[in-house]
Amino acid sequence: xxxxxxxTLFLGDAQGAEESLNLIHIKGSNAMKTVVQAWAAAYQAxxxxxxxxxxxxxxxxxxxxxxxGHVTVATTSRPLKAREIRLITQRTGGPPKDFIVGLDxxxxxxxxxxPINGITMxxxxxxxGGTDGFSTWADLGITIPSCxxxxxxxxxxxxxxGDYTYFRETVFNERTRFHPNLVTIHQAEKLVERISLSPCAxxxxxxxxxxxxxxxxxxxxxxxxxxxxxxxxxxxxxEGVYPLSRPLYFYxxxxxxxxxxxxxxxxxxxxxxxxxxxxxxxAIQESASPATVQPPLKND
Numbered sequence: 268x269x270x271x272x273x274x275t276l277f278l279g280d281a282q283g284a285e286e287s288l289n290l291i292h293i294k295g296s297n298a299m300k301t302v303v304q305a306w307a308a309a310y311q312a313x314x315x316x317x318x319x320x321x322x323x324x325x326x327x328x329x330x331x332x333x334x335x336g337h338v339t340v341a342t343t344s345r346p347l348k349a350r351e352i353r354l355i356t357q358r359t360g361g362p363p364k365d366f367i368v369g370l371d372x373x374x375x376x377x378x379x380x381x382p383i384n385g386i387t388m389x390x391x392x393x394x395x396g397g398t399d400g401f402s403t404w405a406d407l408g409i410t411i412p413s414c415x416x417x418x419x420x421x422x423x424x425x426x427x428x429g430d431y432t433y434f435r436e437t438v439f440n441e442r443t444r445f446h447p448n449l450v451t452i453h454q455a456e457k458l459v460e461r462i463s464l465s466p467c468a469x470x471x472x473x474x475x476x477x478x479x480x481x482x483x484x485x486x487x488x489x490x491x492x493x494x495x496x497x498x499x500x501x502x503x504x505x506e507g508v509y510p511l512s513r514p515l516y517f518y519x520x521x522x523x524x525x526x527x528x529x530x531x532x533x534x535x536x537x538x539x540x541x542x543x544x545x546x547x548x549x550a551i552q553e554s555a556s557p558a559t560v561q562p563p564l565k566n567d
Contacts, residue, residue: 291526294322295329295342296429298371298455298473299515302546303342306534309542317526326429333518334358339527341518344371344429344473345436361521368534370549372474372499373433373511376459376481380413380466385485385496388438388510394469395421395446396439404467414467421449422458422470430455433513434471471511474499475547486510501549515548 293303300323307319324332329341334354347355347363355363375391377383381404390407393400401407403417411417423445424430431451435441452458455476462468463480477483485496488510503509517534519527533539540550 289316289526290318290320291340291524291530292320292322292338293340293342294324294332294338295340296326296344296515297323297424298344298428298430298475299342302369302475302543302548305542305546306530306539309538310530310533317530325425325427326432327427330518333363333520336520339519339524343516343518344513345433346514346516347518355520359520359522363518363520366517366519366531366535367514367551368517368531369515369540369543369551370501370504371513371515372504372509372549373430373471373513374474374477374499375469375471375484375486375511376462376477377469377484378411378462378464378466379480379482381409381411381469381482383407383409383484384482385487387487387490387494389490391486392439392443394419395423395434395449396443398447400446411466418467419469420465420467421446422461422468423449423451424455424458424472425451425453430472434511437511473547474549477547504549 291307293307300321304321307321311317311319322338326341326343326345329338329343330347330351332338333341334351336358347365352362375386383404386407390401393406401419404411404414404419405417409417423434426432435443435445452461455472458470458472459476459478459481462470463478483499485498486509487494487496497503497509499509499511504512517531519531534543535551540552544550
C-alpha cells in the first residue's frame with residue numbers, strides 16, 4: 268500500500284509538472300471567453316499534451332496580466348494603447364506581438380418597443396457622451412409609449428471591458444466622459460436582457476451577445492440624410508463600411524512560450540475559424556453576400 272501510494276503521488280506530481288510546463292494561460296475579453304474556451308477544448312483534444320487555463324475579466328484585465336507576466340496570452344476586443352505597449356516593452360525587453368484571430372461588429376441595440384431603426388454616430392455621441400447631449404428619445408424625434416417621460420436609459424459594460432473602451436474611442440474620444448447617468452453592467456448577457464425588458468434602454472455589445480429579444484440598429488457615419496445606414500453584417504464588417512467594426516486580438520510577449528505559436532496558427536486556420544463563426548463572430552476570411560443598406564432616420 269505504501270509503495271502504491273508513493274507511485275500515485277509521484278505520478279500525480281509528474282502530471283502536475285507536465286501541465287505546468289505545457290500550460291497556455293489565456294485571460295482577457297469577456298466577449299471572447301466562450302470562443303476561447305471552445306478553441307482550447309478542441310485544440311487540446313487534438314494535442315493531449317497541451318493544457319489550457321482560460322479566464323475572462325475584461326480586455327483591460329487581460330492586458331494588465333500580460334504586462335505583469337501572469338499570462339501567456341491576453342485576449343482583447345481593442346488594440347493596445349501606446350502606454351500599454353511601452354510598459355510591456357520596458358518590463359519584458361521587447362514589444363508585444365499581436366495576432367488578429369477574428370472580427371466583431373460592436374452592435375447598438377434597443378428594446379423592441381422602440382420604433383427607431385437607425386442611428387448616426389453623432390447621435391450616439393450625444394446620447395452617451397457628456398451632459399449637454401440628448402436626454403430623451405423625443406430629442407431624436409422618437410416617442411415610446413411604454414417609456415415613462417421618454418427618458419433615455421443608457422447601458423454599458425464596465426470600464427475594464429473592450430466594449431467600453433472601443434466605443435468611447437470610436438464614437439467620441441478619450442477626453443469626453445460618458446454620461447453621468449450611464450448604467451454599467453458586468454455581464455454582456457445581463458446587459459442584453461436588461462434592454463429586452465426596458466423600453467427606454469439603449470446599449471452596445473459584441474455581435475456574439477445579441478439575441479432575438481432586442482432590436483439591432485443600423486448606423487450612419489454622419490448626420491447627412493444621404494449617408495446610408497449600415498447594419499452590422501459580415502460583409503460590411505469586412506469591407507470596413509460598418510462604423511463599429513473591430514478586430515479581435517491575441518497578444519503575447521516578444522519571447523512567447525513555444526506552444527503558443529502553433530495554437531494561434533490553428534486558431535487562424537480552417538478549424539479555428541469555423542468555431543469562431545459558430546460562436547457568433549466573423550471569421551478573418553468570410554464569404555458573405557452583400558446586405559442591403561438602409562436609410563438612417565426613416566423610422567417607423
